[in-house]
Amino acid sequence: MRISFALKPLAAAALLCAASGAGAASHGARELQQLVAKLGERMERLEQRNAELERELRASRAAAPAAPAPAAIEQRVTALESQQARTAAGLDSDRLSENEPELTSRLKAVEMQAEGARGAARKIEALEGLSAGFSLTTMAQKPFGAAAANSQLNYRGDAFITMPLGKLGAIEQRVFAQFRVGQGAGLNDMASFAKPNASAFRVLGGLRPDDSVAVLAQAWYQASIPLPLGGHAPRSKETLELGFGKMDPFAFFDQNAAAGDETRQFTNTVFVHNPLLDAGGDIGVDANGFAPGFRLSYQNASAKPESWRVSLGVFGAGATGSNYQRSLSSPLMLLQAETQRRLFGGLPGNYRVYAWRNSQASHFDESVTEPERHVGWGASLDQRVGDGVTLFGRYGRQLRGHVRFDQALTLGAEFGGSYWGRAGDSVGMAAGWLNTSRDYRGASAAAGAERVAELYYRYRINKQFELSPNLQYIGRPAGDNSVGAMKILGLRAQLSY
Structure with a gap:
């Protein structure tokens, strides 16, 4: 919109007449004339700025893109639906393909990593409470x-593992296994009741002294049953243990x-x-x-x-x-x-x-x-x-x-x-x-x-x-x-x- 300043000369003339009627020789009339002149200059600059704004507005309207046609919008929607269908189909399949969308490949990679982490967590949970050890004894x-x-000179090696089984109600279960290997009889063939080397071990049965054979020394199961039956297990002060298998009685x-x-x-x-x-x-x-x-x-x-x-x-x-x-x-x-x-x-x-x-x-x-x-x-x-x-x-x-x-x-x-x-x-x-x-x-x-x-x-x-x-x-x-x-x-x- 254009703002007109057509009354500007009339206002200036009226002001001059009023000033001359009051006395041209007066010092205040000259100051009033100077003020009117400055006001006129400011109004002129405002009019110029208004014209510039109108030109910029017309130029911006001319540069704005035209609204897309309905056909273009439909084409974009169709492309998006097709990509979504490919992504869903790729996620439904366990197979990885280079033709799949990048988003599908990334989602499958994250899923595989998560499954691997869950598998490791399940293995750790299954091994909770498991203990194992090894000892090597050498004696001269x-x-x-x-x-x-x-x-x-003789040596003996022992490897053992204790593995807990799942609880059966309040009953705790475990399995113990031990393997033993060794060579050398020590000095246990001396003519005395006492045998000076209890750590000596060598598998007999026709084997040569230089044969080193491992045997399954122990393999037994044990169940620990808190008593009384049906009571609160954490507060139980009585335990019944039952075990069977191949054991060392000592x-x-x-x-x-x-x-x-x-x-x-x-x-x-x-x-x-x-x-x-x-x-x-x-x-x-x-x-x-x-x-x-x-x-x-x-x-x-x-x-x-x-x-x-x-x-x-x-x-x-x-x-x-x-x-x-x-x-x-x-x-x-x-x-x-x-x-x-x-x-x-x-x-x-x-x-x-x-x-x-x-x-x-x-x-x-x-x-x-x-x-x-x-x-x-x-x-x-x-x-x-x-x-x-x-x-x-x-x-x-x-x-x-x-x-x-x-x-x-x-x-x-x-x-x-x-x-x-x-x-x-x-x-x-x-x-x-x-x-x-x-x-x-x-x-x-x-x-x-x-x-x-x-x-x-x-x-x-x-x-x-x-x-x-x-x-x-x-x-x-x-x-x-x-x-x-x-x-x-x-x-x-x-x-x-």
Whole structure:
């Protein structure tokens, strides 16, 4: 729109007339004339600016694009619908194609990555609670005072895995498997009741000494049932355990916190387990040290941290029972009662009493091949008496059977290295007494008891590597007073993960 300034001359004339009527000679009239002139100049510039704006408006209207025709709009909509259909078809197919729209390829790539992440998460969830480990034990021993005995070197490797199974209600389930490999018999063929190298392992059965064969040592299932049935499991103070499979009976019976691991503690068999069961042979396991069997255990922890447990084990025994031929015919039976006590200012201790019956045991005279029944009982205890001191003891008594020794007593202690600034180190010392039986004394030159002692120092290099020099003493080997004492110096290296 154009704004007109046609009245501008008239307004100026009126102002001049009014000014002249008031007196031309007046000084105020001249100032008024100057003001009118300035006002006229400003109005002229406004008129010019208005004309410029009108020209710009007409130019912008002329440059605006014309509205698209209806046909062009329809074409664009059709193209968009076609692209959407291709995208939907591509997403419905699991196959990737270079002809697919880029958006489809990217969506499929993201979906595949998400599925991979979900798969990994499911695997981690399935493996939750799984534990595995490996240990390698190497030992060198040199005897002194033993006729026809040479230095020996042996190794043993153990790999194990514990895998939890899905819960059955409130019942927890797990499976345990262990593989063992090794070479070297150590010095265990010496003429003594005690065997100086419990870590020695070699698969027998016609294999050459340079054959290294791994065996499935253990494979068993265990269910832990909280009691009472139907109660609130987290508050349960009673547990019933049921297990079956191929086992090491010593993993569940005759345990000892200070003398039960030949790879880290004492090496002589009389200090690792009850001498009547292990060195005496009444445990009845196969040539590799394992047997098929069943185990039932009841634990009561209502007075926690003190508790008590009763366990029953039934294992295949003897030449045929331990190797799955006649495992249920006259098996080895073990019954154990144990309790954990807090003594000496609250320090833990374990006290176990057990009895066994082996109907597939062997007579000490190898010429008697018919199996016979052996019956005995024993006790195992370990008690901490200080922050780094643990005392232990075992006793065994044979009640029935022709055995080489019918009583055994072992005592010892383990001292933690915190007392001399080496918290990871330990010193162990033990002494044993194996009394020959009357039948054996009557059939051999034995006249007394075999005496055994062992001293070791476990030096920790790091968490996975330990070195343990040890010294053993065997006096009156096999109870024969005419044979001199034997001394054995050894060095054990233990790697574990």
